[in-house]
Amino acid sequence: MSDRVASPLRRTLDAIYLASGALSGICLVGIAVTIVAQVVGRELGFVVDSTETAGFCLAASTFFGLAYAFRGGAHVRVTLLIRYAGPLPRKLVELWCIGFAICAFAYFLYWAVDLVYFSWKFNELSPGLLAIPFWIPRLAMAVGSAVFLLALVDEFIAVARGGTPTYEANAETALGDLPEAGE
Template identity: 40%
Template sequence: MGQGMLRRGLHALYTLCGYAAAAFLAAIAVVTLWQIVARQIGMAIETTEIAGFCLAASTFLALAHTFVNGGHVRISLVSQFAPPHLRRAVEIWCCALAAGVTGYAAWQMVLFTLQSHDFGDLSPGMVAMPLWIPQSGVAFGLVVLTVAIAEQATLVIRGQAPGYATNIDGTVD
């Protein structure tokens, strides 16, 4: 598989995660509306826990898409004043550190999710949902973010402009 095809596949994955994050945000609105309507007709429905699970999934699934499209806040104070020959080294170091930290968090979250599945952990609220289900969205989001950081690091190493250096308005830092 060529590099261009691999990058297109990865960016399709990031976009899919972005859409999934948006769907989970919409789900928060739906369950909140459901709770409001139910209360108006005299029924008590607890959706706070489900909304919280949707929020966690939405947050973590959106990370990679937001990162590769330059939506995360970057502190480029050091790199912008570094000489051009050092700027690339600083970017590579930052990507390596970010990939390491995120990779460790992803690994631990995957292990935690698998343990929740193995132990049959249930959420403590009124909706006794297996905890591995909402934890899976967080774990998957962290894994995809780690891949996205590694992919962007390869661009920096090859001397190309990474997507994260592009601002939302299309300008490059």
């Protein structure tokens, strides 16, 4: 991030990605809480349906975590071809890959929002013990996807302007200290 100016827009975008990552972590805590509630409930003689709520929290955690993990360099990348490419071919491949991801996620986001809308419109309820309106967990999927799409567009613009991709700059800290080949 050293080649980027800390403008108000940059700080706002980074705060959005951080908030999305924090929501992802909160959803992971939600999984633990629901599982513990089920175990305690079983011991005390009452039923707690954690399967459904834990599943909803897992989906929400996954989608909320996409942008934060992407910016942090934690997504899996196959760099076999671009590792040895020159600066211009590498930039073009990076732009093509990010552009393709933007198109794919824009398509996904359209249908995710459509799913949320119709779940709300027809008042779809989950079939478990807790009748949770389906639009609530599906909204987390749509919002997390929207934040990830924002991160992709942000990254495309930065790379098009000649900057180092953030996911590449942060990849070493995301992976930690990995042993070198042959160690």
